[in-house]
Every structure is written in structure tokens, then in C-alpha cells.
Amino acid sequence: MTAAGRIVLVIASLLLSLTYFFPLWQISLEAPQYPEGLGLEIWINQMQGQNPGDLQKINNLNHYIGMKTIRPESIRELIVMPWVMRAIMLFGLIAAALGRRRMLLAWLVLFALVAASGLVDFYLWGYDYGHNLDMENAIIKVPGMTYQPPLIGSKQLLNFTAHSWPGIAGWVAVGSYLVTLGVYIVERRRERVA
Amino acid sequence: MTGGCGNGSKDGVAGTGDAASKVYVAPGTHDEFYAFMSGGFSGQVGVYGLPSGRLLRHVPVFSQNAENGYGYSEETKNLFMTSFGFVPWDDAHHPQLSQTDGVPDGRWLFINGNNTPRVARLDLATFETAEIIELPHSGGNHASPFLTPNTEYVLAGTRFSVPIPQQDVPINTYKDNFKGTLSFIKIDSTSGAMSLAFQILVPGFNYDLSHSGKGPSHGWAFFSTYNTEQASTLLEVNASRNDKDYMAAVNWKLAERYVAEGKAKDIPASYRHNYLDDARIAQSEIVKSVKILDPRECPGMIYYIPTPKSPHGADVDPTGEYIVGGGKLATVIPVHSFSKMLKAIENKEFDGEVDGIPILKYESVLAGEVQNPGLGPLHTEFDGKGYAYTSMFISSEIVKWKLGTWEVVDRAPAYYSIGHLMIPGGDSRSPFGKYVIALNKITKDRYLPTGPELTHSAQLYDITGDKMKLLLDFPTIGEPHYAQALPASLVKDRSVKYFPIAENTHPHAIKAENEARVERDGRLVRVYMSTIRTHFAPDNIEGIRVGDSVLFHVTNLEQDWDVPHGFAVMGANNAELLVMPGETRTLAWKPQAAGVIPFYCTDFCSALHQEMQGYIRVSR
Ligand SMILES: [Cu+2]
Numbered sequence: 001m002t003a004a005g006r007i008v009l010v011i012a013s014l015l016l017s018l019t020y021f022f023p024l025w026q027i028s029l030e031a032p033q034y035p036e037g038l039g040l041e042i043w044i045n046q047m048q049g050q051n052p053g054d055l056q057k058i059n060n061l062n063h064y065i066g067m068k069t070i071r072p073e074s075i076r077e078l079i080v081m082p083w084v085m086r087a088i089m090l091f092g093l094i095a096a097a098l099g100r101r102r103m104l105l106a107w108l109v110l111f112a113l114v115a116a117s118g119l120v121d122f123y124l125w126g127y128d129y130g131h132n133l134d135m136e137n138a139i140i141k142v143p144g145m146t147y148q149p150p151l152i153g154s155k156q157l158l159n160f161t162a163h164s165w166p167g168i169a170g171w172v173a174v175g176s177y178l179v180t181l182g183v184y185i186v187e188r189r190r191e192r193v194a
Numbered sequence: 195m196t197g198g199c200g201n202g203s204k205d206g207v208a209g210t211g212d213a214a215s216k217v218y219v220a221p222g223t224h225d226e227f228y229a230f231m232s233g234g235f236s237g238q239v240g241v242y243g244l245p246s247g248r249l250l251r252h253v254p255v256f257s258q259n260a261e262n263g264y265g266y267s268e269e270t271k272n273l274f275m276t277s278f279g280f281v282p283w284d285d286a287h288h289p290q291l292s293q294t295d296g297v298p299d300g301r302w303l304f305i306n307g308n309n310t311p312r313v314a315r316l317d318l319a320t321f322e323t324a325e326i327i328e329l330p331h332s333g334g335n336h337a338s339p340f341l342t343p344n345t346e347y348v349l350a351g352t353r354f355s356v357p358i359p360q361q362d363v364p365i366n367t368y369k370d371n372f373k374g375t376l377s378f379i380k381i382d383s384t385s386g387a388m389s390l391a392f393q394i395l396v397p398g399f400n401y402d403l404s405h406s407g408k409g410p411s412h413g414w415a416f417f418s419t420y421n422t423e424q425a426s427t428l429l430e431v432n433a434s435r436n437d438k439d440y441m442a443a444v445n446w447k448l449a450e451r452y453v454a455e456g457k458a459k460d461i462p463a464s465y466r467h468n469y470l471d472d473a474r475i476a477q478s479e480i481v482k483s484v485k486i487l488d489p490r491e492c493p494g495m496i497y498y499i500p501t502p503k504s505p506h507g508a509d510v511d512p513t514g515e516y517i518v519g520g521g522k523l524a525t526v527i528p529v530h531s532f533s534k535m536l537k538a539i540e541n542k543e544f545d546g547e548v549d550g551i552p553i554l555k556y557e558s559v560l561a562g563e564v565q566n567p568g569l570g571p572l573h574t575e576f577d578g579k580g581y582a583y584t585s586m587f588i589s590s591e592i593v594k595w596k597l598g599t600w601e602v603v604d605r606a607p608a609y610y611s612i613g614h615l616m617i618p619g620g621d622s623r624s625p626f627g628k629y630v631i632a633l634n635k636i637t638k639d640r641y642l643p644t645g646p647e648l649t650h651s652a653q654l655y656d657i658t659g660d661k662m663k664l665l666l667d668f669p670t671i672g673e674p675h676y677a678q679a680l681p682a683s684l685v686k687d688r689s690v691k692y693f694p695i696a697e698n699t700h701p702h703a704i705k706a707e708n709e710a711r712v713e714r715d716g717r718l719v720r721v722y723m724s725t726i727r728t729h730f731a732p733d734n735i736e737g738i739r740v741g742d743s744v745l746f747h748v749t750n751l752e753q754d755w756d757v758p759h760g761f762a763v764m765g766a767n768n769a770e771l772l773v774m775p776g777e778t779r780t781l782a783w784k785p786q787a788a789g790v791i792p793f794y795c796t797d798f799c800s801a802l803h804q805e806m807q808g809y810i811r812v813s814r
Binding site: 036052060 | 691692694726727752753754755802
């Protein structure tokens with residue numbers, strides 16, 4: 001690897017530390033009664049409302065349809081994800097230090113696998129919350145209705161429009177990945193030419 | 195002849211076809227100003243948006259309000275404690291916005307209780323009454339609560355003079371035995387907390403209105419007086435004999451210094467100081483003495499300026515140089531000059547004295563008189579562009595005149611019998627201008643009739659041009675005696691949306707539904723109840739007996755803007771409660787007979803609001 005490629009990899013790895021300071025993902029809910037906005041932020045190590053009190057409001061609304069209460073402290077992913085992220089960062093730094101192109105490839109594959117499993121996990125989590133309803137105690141029952149939030153994009157859920165998009169940290173991770181992918185492609189071309 | 199305009203033909207809107215668009219605030223958009231209007235005999239404050247005139251809120255202050263349990267709930271009852279006991283009503287006249295550097299800052303609103311002398315402080319973060327202090331040695335708190343330019347003090351002059359200390363004396367010994375007081379309430383600059391710093395003992399006149407000096411006159415305050423004749427009967431005639439009454443000019447900076455030097459005597463008193471503590475529960479304390487300054491021992495502290503015919507307004511212009519009197523029966527508007535006053539004091543241009551207070555010569559202090567202003571000038575505010583606007587009670591109009599030349603430049607009729615008027619920031623160092631509002635006493639044919647008792651009204655005029663233009667009139671709560679207004683931006687961003695439940699320090703709050711319970715202590719039963727859309731916990735209460743005292747401590751667990759819950763018990767002898775999100779309020783209840791008593795939520799909180807109910811079983 002070239003010196004420039006190694007520096008970019010170091011930067012890309014360190015950029016991932018921003019995932020500690022910004023949300024990875026956000027689900028915002030829109031309804032006429034919530035002009036001030038309402039939503040959830042998923043961070044690497046926590047889940048919280050977009051505004052103070054939002055989580056409680058969402059749980060309060062969810063109880064009408066028999067949805068489970070969202071308890072961030074019971075979500076295991078929030079404990080695992082910080083370790084996974086640290087591992088990826090460390091791997092990136094080691095790859096840069098050793099300067100081996102194959103390690104760069106390994107880093108890209110690992111990152112892609114983690115991202116994919118994260119999305120699958122998020123989908124399953126949403127599926128569980130949206131489908132496993134306590135129909136016994138649900139106050140509002142709409143035949144055939146489920147309340148799974150969209151994986152990505154927007155969706156109408158009763159009176160709410162739910163939007164699901166990466167948060168700042170999510171976009172940083174995407175950017176970090178794309179830059180590193182670029183480095184890999186450039187490095188490979190350079191070696192072939194040589 | 196009327197061209198089908200009906201009663202509208204005399205509303206002055208003709209020719210101002212754009213009036214509607216000037217007061218139109220589109221759905222979902224905000225007014226530019228908050229206006230705070232006193233409710234007069236309703237004892238409350240009405241909050242209106244300007245220019246739309248929409249009533250935004252009705253803030254209970256001196257009168258119990260069954261709508262939300264204010265003054266009935268255990269947390270608010272103490273706000274009504276006075277040395278006369280529990281006084282659940284009053285007559286609220288003069289709202290005053292706290293100021294920094296002579297301009298409204300949007301933190302607090304003060305208002306007087308005229309009847310049982312009191313001053314209340316509203317917190318504009320919550321639009322709630324946070325504190326009420328009683329004034330001893332006062333007999334009607336009318337010249338109140340006027341502020342110094344940095345809210346250092348709230349000033350309050352007594353309307354009625356009374357024996358001080360109170361005693362059983364013949365009323366016709368008024369001249370010998372009756373005295374007035376000017377009270378100086380110190381305001382804590384961070385918390386807003388009030389404390390009575392000192393009072394000045396003054397001759398037994400009636401003190402009517404006041405305003406503080408600003409700029410060059412900062413450190414002085416001016417109080418209008420009437421009944422300098424010191425009559426005690428048939429005042430209509432006997433208090434109107436003198437051609438001139440006085441404006442009292444008080445050097446409050448000097449008074450402050452005299453107090454610091456120990457010139458004030460500690461005089462026994464007994465008055466209440468009521469305030470919300472950190473848990474938002476009203477505490478009531480008795481204070482036992484007050485410092486009193488006697489002008490005879492404090493040279494230079496007060497002067498009297500002769501002012502024609504029972505002045506009402508004592509209004510200081512934005513530059514701080516002019517002090518405008520509003521003689522209710524005068525045929526001119528006298529304007530005093532602060533710099534001339536200082537010179538007259540220096541040259542000892544006196545015309546005798548009253549109880550050690552020198553009377554300055556009228557001509558020595560006078561800056562000018564507005565000739566033929568109309569009948570019954572009461573109160574003047576300023577637009578900051580060199581013009582003054584005076585309300586004329588008898589001729590029912592607003593008169594605009596120019597400071598310095600004293601010439602009348604415009605008049606506009608008011609419907610009808612205008613008392614005070616108000617320009618946003620119009621009594622401050624830099625008025626926000628734009629509008630003048632007439633605060634009218636009677637409405638006769640202005641609205642659909644509603645029996646002998648009609649609403650009072652406020653009228654909004656555009657003052658951006660040379661001529662005043664009537665834009666709107668709207669009904670008001672109680673009597674809109676006086677008002678204050680300020681740009682909405684100074685208040686709205688600080689407005690509290692809900693109380694964080696984690697910060698609720700009420701001793702009987704519960705933080706989660708699983709803490710809901712019933713606890714008995716002898717004959718006292720405490721119900722720790724929670725509310726959330728759309729149920730109470732507990733919703734079935736058993737084990738209550740006739741003869742018990744029950745306290746429902748209701749905590750609203752919501753953490754969402756504008757989701758109060760109500761709590762009402764069948765046959766409750768006090769009121770319902772409205773409990774704001776994150777707040778705890780307590781309703782006291784005494785079951786009277788065995789049976790099952792329903793309770794329910796009174797504030798439509800969600801689709802299942804009607805299901806938000808429960809029962810209390812009362813056993814023998
Ligand atoms: Cu309710």
C-alpha cells in the first residue's frame with residue numbers, strides 16, 4: 001500500500017469513532033398532533049427519543065395497539081455494538097500499519113458483513129415489535145394490521161407516517177466505507193499497472 | 195343614510211379597508227406580541243395575542259379558579275393566605291413586566307391586589323402565579339406594582355390611608371390619625387423572590403398611580419395623589435376642592451441609603467409572604483416587622499409637585515425627562531420637567547411643606563401644559579418617536595400630542611369610556627410601539643347584548659402612521675384595567691412544555707405507576723394516584739370510611755406537551771384538579787356517606803378519555 005492509502009485508511013478508521021457522538025439511525029414519526037416532532041434515535045450504545053420524553057410518548061402510544069414497551073436497557077445489541085465497532089476500528093488501524101492490501105480487503109468484507117447483519121438484526125427487531133402484539137390488551141385492533149417500521153424509507157402506520165433513515169453516524173460509517181473501498185480500488189489498479 | 199353598515203358605521207374603520215389584514219394572523223401562525231391584561235375585579239390576568247386580539251390564556255392570580263383547582267388544591271391554597279385569613283378573591287389592576295435596563299425582559303409579571311393589599315409575581319416560563327406578598331400598613335394597594343428600571347424594587351403606594359398601626363379611632367379624626375405608606379418590595383434578580391425592604395410613611399392622602407424615573411431620572415419614582423384635602427366623607431365633592439393635588443417625587447436611591455444607614459425603624463407588623471417552593475407547593479410565612487422611614491428624618495427623600503385636579507396617571511416619558519400628570523378633572527395635561535425639578539430643589543423654590551415634605555412651586559417644575567386635550571385625561575403612554583398618547587375618560591377618546599411642543603396632533607374615539615391605554619413597552623425606555631390599545635369600561639351596543647352585564651373591551655389602533663387607525667376591538671375578561679405587552683420572542687422560547695418527572699420533588703409524588711397505592715394513617719388516608727392516557731392507578735379504591743380525611747395525591751406521569759389530566763370526584767366540595775404533565779396536585783376530600791363514588795378525568799386527553807374513570811368505595 002502507498003503511504004497515502006495508509007493515511008486514508010487510518011482516517012477512515014478513526015472517523016468511525018464519531019459513531020459515539022451521533023445517532024446511527026433514526027425513526028421519525030409524523031402526525032398532526034405532534035408538530036414538535038416525535039422520534040427514536042438508535043445510537044451505537046443507546047436508544048433514546050429525538051426529544052426528551054419521546055421514548056415515553058412512543059411507548060404510551062404503542063400501548064394502544066398492544067405493542068411491547070421499548071426498554072433500551074434490555075436491548076443486547078446496544079452492549080455488543082460498541083465492541084464490534086472498536087474491533088473494526090482496530091482492525092483498520094492494524095491494516096494500515098502493516099500496509100497489506102489483502103488486509104484492506106478483509107477489512108472491507110468484515111465491515112460489509114457487520115453492516116448487513118446489523119440491518120438484518122434491525123429488521124428482525126422491527127418485525128418483532130410490529131408483529132408480536134398483545135392482542136388481548138390492545139385497545140385499537142385493525143384486522144390484518146401490523147406496525148413494523150420501514151427498514152429504510154417511509155411508511156404509513158395508522159395516523160403516523162414513519163420515516164427510517166441513517167443518522168449522522170450512519171452516514172459517516174457509509175462514507176468511511178466508500179472511501180476505504182476507493183483506496184482499495186486505487187491500490188489494486190496501481191499494483192496491476194506496476 | 196347609514197348605507198347598511200348598521201352599528202359598524204361608527205366604528206371608525208371606514209376608510210381603513212386594510213384593517214382586517216392588519217390584524218389577521220393566519221391559522222397556525224403566531225401573534226407578534228403577548229399582551230397581559232388585568233382582569234380587574236376578576237382578580238386574574240388575561241393573556242392575549244396582538245394584533246389578533248385572541249385570548250390565549252386566563253391566568254388565575256388572586257381568585258380561586260375551579261377550572262384547574264388553583265386556590266383549592268392543597269399545593270395552591272396557601273397562596274391566598276393573608277393576615278385576614280384566606281382571601282380567595284381580589285381586584286387586580288396593574289400588570290407590570292419585569293425590566294432590565296428599562297425595557298421589558300419577559301421574565302416575570304407583577305400585578306397588584308387592590309383590595310387586600312397584595313402583590314403577585316407570575317413566572318412567564320410557566321404562566322403561573324409563583325408568589326404573593328401582602329403589604330402591611332396599607333389600605334388598598336392601588337399605586338402598585340410599579341417597577342424600577344432593573345426590577346430592583348416593586349413600588350406600591352396605598353390608595354386608602356388608614357390609622358398606622360390600625361386602631362379604633364373616630365373616622366372624622368382622619369387628618370390627625372390617618373397615614374399612608376409607600377412600600378418598596380425588593381426583587382431578587384435571579385429568582386424574582388419578593389421581600390418587603392422598607393416603607394415610607396407619608397401624609398394621609400390617597401396614592402393613585404406611579405412610575406419610576408429612567409435615564410437621567412433613574413433613582414426617582416413619582417406617585418400621583420388625590421384627596422390632599424384629607425377629607426373623610428363625601429369625597430366626590432370634598433376631595434375635589436383643591437385646584438391642585440400633588441405628585442410625590444421620591445428619591446428611592448436616597449431612601450435605600452437611609453435604610454442602609456439605619457434611619458428606618460423596625461415597626462411591628464403581621465403580613466403573609468406566600469411562594470411556591472422547589473416542589474411547586476405554596477408555602478405561607480408570617481412576617482412580623484417592617485422597616486419604616488419617616489420623611490421628617492430623611493431630608494431630600496420626597497418632594498411634592500403640585501399637579502392639577504386629582505391626577506391619575508404619573509407617567510414618565512422614554513427619555514426620563516418628562517413626568518406627565520393625568521388630572522381626572524383637569525382641563526390641561528400638565529407635564530413636569532425632571533431637570534427643572536432638580537433645579538427647583540437646589541434653589542429651594544418651595545411653596546410650604548406637608549409633614550416635613552417640601553412642596554415645590556408648580557411653575558418652577560412645569561415643562562408645559564397640553565391645552566384643550568379633551569375631558570378627563572387619565573393615563574399617558576409613549577411611542578418612542580416623540581409622541582404621547584393620553585386616554586380621556588370623559589370625552590372617550592385617545593389624544594396624541596407631541597412632547598416638547600405640547601400640541602395635540604390627532605384624536606381617535608374610543609368605545610366607550612376608556613380608562614388606561616397601552617402601547618407595547620409604552621412605559622419603558624424604548625417602546626416597541628406599533629399599536630395603542632384602549633382599555634374600555636363599557637361596551638353598550640358594540641357586541642351582541644348579553645343581559646344587563648356586558649363584556650368590557652379592548653380596542654387596537656395602528657400608530658405607525660401620522661393618524662391613529664382603529665383596527666380591531668375584542669371582548670376581555672373582567673375589567674381590562676391596565677395592560678402590558680412585549681414581543682412574543684421574549685417569552686415564547688422559554689415557555690415550559692412539561693415538568694420532567696425525574697425532577698418532581700413533591701413529597702407525595704410517584705414516579706411510576708407501580709408506586710401507586712393507598713396509605714392509611716389513623717383517619718387520614720393518602721391515595722398516591724398516577725394518571726396516564728387513559729387510566730388512573732389505582733382505579734378502584736376500597737377501605738375508605740365515613741369520617742376519614744382523604745388526600746388524593748395525583749401525579750400526571752405524561753411527559754408530553756399539552757397533555758394535562760383532570761381529576762374530579764362526585765360531590766367534591768372544593769374543585770376538580772388539572773394536573774400538568776410531570777406534576778403532582780392534591781385534592782382533599784371528606785366522604786360524607788357510605789356508598790360507591792365515581793371519579794374521572796375532566797380534561798379530554800385521548801380517544802379513551804371517557805374510559806378514564808374509577809370508583810371509591812366508602813364504608814361505615
Ligand atoms: Cu385523562
